Amino acid sequence: MKKDQVAFGIDIGGTNTKIGLFDHDGKLLSYLIHPTSKTLNPEDFIDQLAQECEQILLKEFNIGLGNSRIIGVGVGAPMANYFTGSVDHAPNLGWKDVPLQEFFKKKFKTNAVIENDANLAAVGEKKWGAGKDLTDFILVTLGTGVGTGLILDGKLYRGHQALGGEGGHIIIPNENKRLCSCGGLNHLESYLSAKGIKQTITELTREEWSIEKLGHEFNSGNLKAASIINTIAQDLATGLVSMAVLLGPQAFIIGGGVSKLGDTFNQVILKKFDELVHFSLKGKVKIITANLSSDKGAIYGGAAHIIDEVFSK
Ligand SMILES: [Zn+2]
Incomplete structure (x- = not known):
């Protein structure tokens, strides 16, 4: 070029x-x-x-x-x-x-x-961003919906007829029963989309907080905010564990609006992830923030x- x-x-x-x-x-x-x-x-x-x-x-x-x-x-x-x-x-x-x-x-x-x-x-992070030096990673966008992009062996993996890489619709075990935008029950997206996160916040606080407020309260040591972050991180980690045991990524790269919660949020996710994941992967998978733009x-x-x-x- x-x-x-x-x-x-x-x-x-x-x-x-x-x-x-x-x-x-x-x-x-x-x-x-x-x-x-x-x-x-x-x-x-x-x-x-x-x-x-x-x-x-x-x-x-x-x-x-x-x-x-x-x-x-x-x-x-x-x-x-x-x-x-x-x-x-x-x-x-x-x-x-x-x-x-x-x-x-x-x-x-x-x-x-x-x-x-x-x-x-995922392709952008591989070429110019946080995935530049990685050969195997899963990009997770947490925005209006939850999307995943798979870079495996250095290349984008789409699956047959480009029907793969829809990690937002994997089923996570949860005592609640939430309907996903696709009509399925207890999909990762029903907990980690912007709407899903708002629902979790309302269930736990009976108040309406924005993601920005959540981040701010969490960083200032608010215990209620810490409990919300813990719940959200647990839901996300549960989904990531299933993806990780199947694909063996070096890292998850978190993008989308929710990634603005930053490194402290990543650390909570990683702690939950390492608690839940198969022993062969404990301590071996990184959780990082996308660095091109949220x-x-x-x-x-x-x-x-x-x-x-x-x-x-
Ligand atoms: Zn779904």
Whole structure:
């Protein structure tokens, strides 16, 4: 890749769409966030994104889409399937059978790949972030939902038909019975999504605390906050233990909004993890915070992914 070349990373979420323009080194040159359109059809929405990206290129470099300095675009979207290039069904976007990769290739006049956002975040951490020196890790994003991206033997692992790596929907034993957004019972996501964590906080305190307040109270030694953190860490560690015995990762990299709780939270998770995990893995798996960005991991990953894709051919 030449030093003056650039790549786009785009993350289409249920609420917002984030756009980043990156250089060859993973430096974020330009960033835009706006609500994901619920009224435009998918093709017109991608057309709108293309026009916005053209404006960024004009402003930054005085070039347009189709210029040879643009390597391509890596796109994250719910239920995006790398192999088929399509989103078969994404209920929170109201999308069905959308040929997303084809739309991006056409409107952006360049190379395009699509993935789910957790997979992208894992690729980003591998290329430019906390997973740079690791060959085997599991990225866990704790945000609106819970996603996992698997880097095994140095590569993203998707499973047959890209149906693997959905660690948010593993079942965790719990005396409560909580319904997951997918309709399943006691999935990791029903405890560790933003909504799940809020529910735990309300159950334990009868109050409504934000994640920020929880972090603040925990760091100032509030006992109630410590008990909440313990409960959440126990739920998460229970899920991580199952993933670890199966895949043997060197580390879990925690991303998403909840990762803002930082290293003290990681230490509590690790303590619970080491208590619960099989003896062969005790003390051998690290828990670290994603270092690209707690809310922009997927756009870094989008750029990293398209650069890897284009230059590995
Ligand atoms: Zn589920």
